[in-house]
Amino acid sequence: MRSLIKHHAGPELQLVDRPVPEPGPRDVLIRVTHAGICGTDRHIWEWDAWAASRIPVGIVTGHEFVGTIVKVGSAVTRYQPGLRVSAEGHISPGVGYNARTGNAHIADGMKILGVDRDGCFAEYVCVPEENVWPVHERIPDKVAAVLDPLGNAVHTVMSANVSAKTVLITGVGIIGLMAVTVAKAAGASRIFVTDVNPARLALAKKLGATEAYNTYVPPPPREPSGRAVTPTSSTPDWIKDLRKATRGDGPDVLLEMSGHPAAINDGFAALRMGGTAALLGIPSMPFTFDLTNHIVFKAATVLGINGRKMFETWYQMESLLLSGRLELDEIITHEVPMAEFAKGFRLMQSGEGIKIVMRIA
Amino acid sequence: MRSLIKHHAGPELQLVDRPVPEPGPRDVLIRVTHAGICGTDRHIWEWDAWAASRIPVGIVTGHEFVGTIVKVGSAVTRYQPGLRVSAEGHISPGVGYNARTGNAHIADGMKILGVDRDGCFAEYVCVPEENVWPVHERIPDKVAAVLDPLGNAVHTVMSANVSAKTVLITGVGIIGLMAVTVAKAAGASRIFVTDVNPARLALAKKLGATEAYNTYVPPPPREPSGRAVTPTSSTPDWIKDLRKATRGDGPDVLLEMSGHPAAINDGFAALRMGGTAALLGIPSMPFTFDLTNHIVFKAATVLGINGRKMFETWYQMESLLLSGRLELDEIITHEVPMAEFAKGFRLMQSGEGIKIVMRIA
Amino acid sequence: MRSLIKHHAGPELQLVDRPVPEPGPRDVLIRVTHAGICGTDRHIWEWDAWAASRIPVGIVTGHEFVGTIVKVGSAVTRYQPGLRVSAEGHISPGVGYNARTGNAHIADGMKILGVDRDGCFAEYVCVPEENVWPVHERIPDKVAAVLDPLGNAVHTVMSANVSAKTVLITGVGIIGLMAVTVAKAAGASRIFVTDVNPARLALAKKLGATEAYNTYVPPPPREPSGRAVTPTSSTPDWIKDLRKATRGDGPDVLLEMSGHPAAINDGFAALRMGGTAALLGIPSMPFTFDLTNHIVFKAATVLGINGRKMFETWYQMESLLLSGRLELDEIITHEVPMAEFAKGFRLMQSGEGIKIVMRIA
């Protein structure tokens, strides 16, 4: 089968031929038809420090996909060949507190498809039966291929409980844009976003954001050690505007999607006293954080978001998709055939594309 | 001042002249401009058993309104004359657990405007400072006049947490119709309603219901004692259709707005295992209820809803109104001048009108 | 192997010899050492209407036990022979909303050990790997044998969130008594109980109840149809006493463990406005219930409790057991060898024993 593998300890991926895998007794074998390119795949493509420390050379990459079951292992009982399915990429160890209480995605011993074992950038992929997600007939393939990242957005939004609340989203990359349409569908009253990319800000407004603030400022000076200097305390104009729009209090909810220290600090500064912050963005290193004012005195509720709940989030996602309210067409900007995978990665790297889906079969 | 009072221990109300009340030290005096006619007012008008047992003859009726503060008591500190305001009609005793924890509406010793003391069907009304709700400038008078019943709908919907869930609303009278638009704005994925009134069902669909089921059936036979016979157990077709639309499970949430035993039993039968039911409708007497199957085995969460939270619900309501997503224009069907109050009550009684607002000033 | 089976469509069980079962690919085979006799087993023994409608003749009964894994199926990955284990008796279908969100115990298609398939009143029992619960070394066998009913009590108490609250438990049978010690360990401030059995009431006080009310009253008259007449509305003295002890409000939480209409009505009458009721007791038929006053006007939160969460409840149970605060010695009153099973059932039926454990191996 054609497979996109990490062929060496360096950048890019290679399209090679591999034998079709044989499903274990509890696995299903899926013929992949469409697969999404994730930010994680880009890290693997670019072979950054994280990728070099985590990814085994030779692995088939990719973990977002849709396809059809073609074969089931001897002990499989739940599904039959012919079913159109996606799958959760976090593979549960089956034992331990988090694995057994709906949080397998943060369980000790959990493995990730396309990171710890062969993934879905191939004509076939094996996943354990319990990771299978039957896809509702009304959900088109290109959406079914990106349920994994959509699940990140849904898990963040639903954890923060945005219903009838004002929401600030800091950072409208792929997941941040998805969060705009998800938050709107999930009942956020008004949505405010920040970013430094005018095109993404414009798209956020199109998807339902009430205001989109461009927060670009010249980068702060850095100490010789390379660590960022604490942001100065003067309140930016956009925060003043945002407060005016929200009873003078600030938004009820912060969804942090950027991972940038300055955006995080501003986001917490903007959040109202007693508000809720859900943090999905991943700062690349520890930074100077004002725990006293941002969390303790603010009486904030802060939620770390990682992956998505298995399978509460998947059901929420299906419910939102069937509501007809999610607008994903302008977020999934390109479909490319698998043979043009390099183009797909370039579209993502250049920012010309947002979410890129590869047609595999 | 012109006042609409319960002038005798019998039906109807009378328009009379009364002295303008003097606010107590902690009260504000409000010039009423618009007032909504509530189902409670209709009970008082019709002088049914409940009204006869509760309402003091001579009282000024009404508790839903908007107006302008014209005078404040000597110990008032929070508001000034000139402010456009509505008010919560439940007057807190100020002491006791529920009064001091955001649930004054169910506090022991709580009094209700227009029921226990003079209400708002008059040119002026006094309310305690802490009951005042400043009305946002973007909310029009006719909506501001009905924040009280809208608050019932909002409290029901928000208590049940409908975000990204499927919702069944049994009974689309005034509050049920409001609940349709509120649930949609608050993020319900899909909304299903039942009623026996085709016009209300049609309006529910217009307001965003996915399906509207007419559940009219000939009334069940009654025992000589007058108590309703337990509904038979065969599953109605609409429940089968509803299950098909909801993964075979039934809806996640039931909002019970009818108070009819048959609708309640059907609503619980339809609810999915582990679902949530919020009950606002008021059965007129105890009835035969299958606690075992409807609550215990179903592992249901059931929420009794009474009034609205002071003042969490009011903030949620403001947030929803400012979102621009609530559609109230077709629910507030008529505005009548105070002098034509009898017409207002007739519109309500006949079902020709839904929510009726009186112009007072 | 020696097995206790339902040998005919009538009362009692029979001890017979059966072949040791062979585990399926995903099952483990467990050598049972101790098994608890459940109220469900008593229904099966007595062959009441429920049992006759549900239990296949020939089945091995029993679903509460502890033992040791002796063999594992070919596709089992999580456990090895030699491990001391108990198991959850609800066997998940693996598919569907509740099965995939931590509520397999109420999932459509769920099967129960000793009810729908062969159970643990035998020297060996097979259970799916995912139902296995490794037992902590500090938990003794006789306790490990009754984790299933203890889990009912824990699920009820934890669902109602009793921490720092006053609690009323109506009915102190086996699960009710367990609920007393569980509620105390879980942080209930004060616990009040009702029952009609003086010995159980005395034991409840020993286990930590602040007050134990004997609510025996002559049975209410019944209509010719056999349905119970609605209890009269005069407030019993014990409710007045209970209110005095709880700020005049009534208890924060009701744990209903009796299933008796009169106890349920009294429990709701006693509950404070805005309180929480968790219902585990199972009324044998629909009855006249005052939904208006008991739930709607009371603004109560009512939780139907069924089984126990898989596996949130099991972890809570382990945490409580390791706290050293649960007092189960006086609840598990008797251990009998398997050969004396009839004595075990008699001890239970007579009320001389409370929880009876059989030694199997």
Next chain:
Amino acid sequence: MRSLIKHHAGPELQLVDRPVPEPGPRDVLIRVTHAGICGTDRHIWEWDAWAASRIPVGIVTGHEFVGTIVKVGSAVTRYQPGLRVSAEGHISPGVGYNARTGNAHIADGMKILGVDRDGCFAEYVCVPEENVWPVHERIPDKVAAVLDPLGNAVHTVMSANVSAKTVLITGVGIIGLMAVTVAKAAGASRIFVTDVNPARLALAKKLGATEAYNTYVPPPPREPSGRAVTPTSSTPDWIKDLRKATRGDGPDVLLEMSGHPAAINDGFAALRMGGTAALLGIPSMPFTFDLTNHIVFKAATVLGINGRKMFETWYQMESLLLSGRLELDEIITHEVPMAEFAKGFRLMQSGEGIKIVMRIA
């Protein structure tokens, strides 16, 4: 009246004679009998940077007390002279979201007794009627005098929901020690504490801690700027021990009571994946914090704790006190007459005393 005032912009307080204040229309005048010395009072005594920036010279200090109402303002309706009361020290502005939803303690415009206006270190103090807390007859004066800090502990513990959970408390100063006995009474299964003070650690064990870890390590080197260097990543032995005691996972809940960056970082490192951290300790400045690993990847829920809820926390506190389970006798170590106030502050500063109560009347 004798009053303890901040007499100059420098250290210590002075005992002076002042006129008895006259209650405003909505205030009550209370004859103070006992008052607790708070850490805040110590900051004011020592006149540190915070005190110098916040405290008006001439103010009567103190905010924790019990006494008797002796006079009520003209518009007061809820209480009468003769009632034994304490009071919440956060004075609500009455308007705005947090003030009207049970969170007046974090409301914009909120004022604090003994900080922003005259406090309780005097024979008489005035507080608004709505701040009054009637003290249950079974609660002794010395406990009633410290309900304010006990409320901090209760709010922290109850926010984190410790029932049936394992709990780590980092820092067992006054509030940390109170949190030990509160967490035990509120149903924590096992409690682990850290501190660098052997006497406090020993007392924590006496109050119910399962393990008390002395985490003293030589202070980390500091950069020339004075900012603490990020702690190294090797896991301390006590965390390894703690994990062993908690299924290998770490504790379910972290209650952070120290405000020290090293303790905070260690506390988060110890917390299990998906755990809850409630932060009451106040770091004196921003510090380098690993948001990525401590919150995002850990999928932690983090709660900033500030003051106590008005008045949910007060009711929880009363419920816990009436349970008879709180052990405060060894935490309230000294009672001194008001004339010996300097001794009281010295006992606190030296660490010889823990909680010090002054007898005023």
